[in-house]
Amino acid sequence: MAEILKFVRHGAGQITPKILAGVHRKLPMLKLEFAQMHAPKFPHLVEQLEFLADVIEDYVERADLEIPLVSVAAATFALVYAHRQVDLIPDSTPDYGFADESSVVRAVLIEHERDFAAFAARHHLNWSKITVKA
DSSP states (O other): OHHHHHHHHHHHHTOOHHHHHHHHHHHHHHHHHHHTOOOTTSTTHHHHHHHHHHHHHHHHTTSOOOSOHHHHHHHHHHHHHHHOSSOSSOTTSTTTTTHHHHHHHHHHHHHTHHHHHHHHHHTTOOHHHHSTTO
16 A cells, blocks of 8 residues: 555645646546446445545635645546546456556545545535445
8 A cells, every 4th residue: 555655645746736627627527437437346436536526626616625735636636547548457457447546546535534534524425435444
């Protein structure tokens, strides 16, 4: 997990306001893409990606400014990674195609758990359904 965490921290550090704005513009398309993922080995992945998309949306639209920008940047990186057409494990690989996306998302959720749990509480979302501890 340490290598994934290092990868996520580096990627989140590359997120600029321009990238954040671009991801925000693409959120409707990304949410649709994520909803169509078929990842039975990773049953929480779609819901986790949707949660991270909601974090970005609420931050950019100024509906929630309490969440730190570093957590928003990490969420943005996770969505960018999940959307990539070329990644560490091709999505078409049976059973394990979404393992890398799941690992990135899990690392983001664990690293920023306090911020995301507080966001979920403010928005009356069930954090236990989103977190990897479910």
